Amino acid sequence: MSAIDAGLRVLRSSPFIQLQDGGRFGVRHLGVTQCGALDWIAHRWANWLLGNPLTAAVVEITLGNAEFECYRDATLALTGADLGARLDDQPLAPWRSFAVRKGQRLTCAQPRQGARAYLAAPGGFQAPSVLGSCASMLREGLGGLQGDGSAIAIGDSLTWAGNANAMRQIPAEFIPQYQAAPHLQLVLGSQIGDFRGQSLFDAFNSEWLIDQRADRMGIRLNGPQLQCQRGSMISEGIPLGAVQVPPDGQPIILLNDRQTIGGYPRLGALTPEAVALLAQCLPGQTVHLTPTTQDSALLAQRRLLAQWQ
Template sequence: MSLRIDSSTPFILLQDKGRFGCRHLGVTQGGALDWVSMGWANWMLGNHPDAAVVEIGLGGLTLTCQRDGALAIAGADLGASLDGQPLPAWGAFKVRAGQCLAFAHPRQGTRAYLAAPGGFLGERQLGSLSTMAREELGGLHANGKALASGDQLRWQGEAGSIRDVPRAAIPDLGGEARLELIMGAQAGDFSGQSLFDAFNTSWTVDTRADRMGVRLLGPVLECKRQSMISEGIALGAVQVPPDGQPIALLNDRQTIGGYPRLGALTPLAVARLAQCLPGASLRLVPTVQEAAHKVHREALTAWWG
């Protein structure tokens, strides 16, 4: 074994890029919410960007290293420490058997990602290890359960050289987030005032937020469309239910939905939203598909060269 979990919470999950090609079965994609931080954590160890990692939501995780090796963390600053000595929120580091790795509580951001050489091992279901509680898929024991005290994690590679993430690539998770949104098919059904308000006021992240979606609090958005046939739901879709408060749908979302959509957040915006704590402030910024593709390709180029 490589790591023993000594204490955990329901928000400590084994994740990778998620499941694709199975939404016609009613199975959504899942996967790491902040795929950017997951990719960089893997990059530091020379892994494929989609290798399985531990997604650590809000801290509360302690582990004991059972073999020498190297690990990397990226994403939120959760007060990580090794044998009581502080670790940077972004960085790779050597570990020895018997050392204790701990994540306390959020200082900035919501989710940190722990990577190991070659990625963590587990039983793949529908092509992925990603933990999906609703579908009871994935995770260490292939039952959709979060990692728990006593679980043993294994990694499949050997510790090699480690790399430092360029400072320019480390996101600032403080302050007001700016989330780019591509306008959707029903955007024209919203009143002009609602469209103005959507992009010219600040939104607050509600406490009603999980891996399925994040409710945003702010001005009431009015849509003249009273009903519609349910449609497939893309990652980042921003639905507006009758109360006028938008919901940004994330990786564990339902596969279809019948509320009108303002549009969809770009993949980079989804990753940033995943790091927003309840009460955080954000702005929606309109963009077009071509510009979003360009920015997305640039982000991937940082890993692949």
Template sequence: MSLTVVTPGPLSLLQDLGRHGHQHIGVSPGGPMDEHAFLWANRLLDNPNHAAQIEIAMGQFSCQFHTETTIALTGADMAAKLNQQPISPWQSFSVRAGDQLTLRGSQAGIRAYLAVKDGFVVDPVLNSCATVMRDSLGGPDTQGRKLAAQDCLHYSATPAQPLRRVPRQFIPQYGQDVTLEVIPGYQYAQFAPEQQQRFFSHTYTVTPQIDRMGYRLAGEAITCQTTSLISEGIALGAIQIPADGQPIVLMRDRQTIGGYPKIGCLTASSLSKLAQCQPGAQIRFVEKDLYQAEAERMIEQHFFHSYVGKKRAEAIINQALTT
């Protein structure tokens, strides 16, 4: 009752929704970089939202299944093949013992998500299996290790499930020209009006210096009236402005405290968009009202997390299958 990793690719990690409630002791939450794709993979299989998946960055991944189950594949289209037959992401598939899945690379987006029915069975650390390599937590051995060739991941054998696909309107188009929504932070007023205008009126480029901790951008330098702050807790999606004026967006494996001024914070949906951007992507920022962002987040959370929302998601999926 397992899956064997044949080729792990550059960076394939076990992730669930993250290790929350421990930042006060310096533990990063981790979790999926593209939460939207992660949640849909579990929804396709009627899994708990927290069920563990494989996050595959940059492709070049292959595995073999040793028992029957149903899988779901979401995120970037990495020219996947199941038993050498091309398959498209954002839907579920039945697999049997001996079946092989291969993913190559992607021209748009950099992360794909592989889920199995009921999730992978992984020992948790601090109530989560999320892999945070910097903290040496989570993953297949609880020590924060990325997946390697011949790793064996366990899951429960399940009979064939109804096959589903995500409705087209919920499938994002990954590209290299992206607009991201920013909620101004409480330090926003410490940036002069002309600096605020510069931030929102210029285009920034995603540099090669990107990882699960943060995305470094390059463009018009932003200056802050305050150059140093007492270190404080860091929120997911916070946009730090260091001394060189080039924004850094903090991601899932961010440090838990920092002292750079922060001009704002990305919304959750924009964070998922940024997580799929390749180096060279052109980024523009637009201001987002806090209350509107909260309302949209509540709707999304209701859709995926509440019983009524899950039934609504099921109805939407079933409707898509008949059209």
């Protein structure tokens, strides 16, 4: 695609800047994982601002270090983390739609609050659909601009086919607050009874530190050593937000790019809202795990989804 055809031309990027959409579903029996935007709430709001389908493709900008040149006038939207975005020399706050003119440059520097921002364009960014999604997944070689899972690279062209007719504003009460030490709701799993009592007390009454080993596949937590009395396990399907406990006793929270099956015991799984909050946490931050029931989590999820109705 030539620069003339582009909506945005990529001038600066990193392996952490990817094209993501609502995710790839119905293919886990093939060993293909979910992918999609880690902070699905910010992703939905970015599309809502432009009147897009809520699952349309956006650019997931992790940790900043991005720059784009506009090749045509348009209305774009930015949600999620505050990455010090600027349009030319003017600061650009997240959680809003904004007009760009041909020749302007949009930059994201580094995190001020949160870890991931979401850039949306009218109708969603265009890319080949692979197994029902254009979500990038390099390990499996699926999705992205080229269909091979690669991240957005310098020189790439981003385009879209839609038009944003009205400037929307997100109600202030719906904008998430990225707290320094969020409490993450966790639905207890079937193996919860296999953990020692002291370990369960520690799991839900301790601060957990986010390890440097954190990516789209999973996030390791550092804290008290959890002990499970269960021996070997047959591998089983892994849901989004599963909290596995390997032999070293340090939990791993599995995210969108997780493997499809695994054999470590689990405390349970984070709620979808908790997964979105975790996606905005940086290494070195602390989090708390808070137990909840399936019924309570379902009710909370329904209330959350009602925001876009």
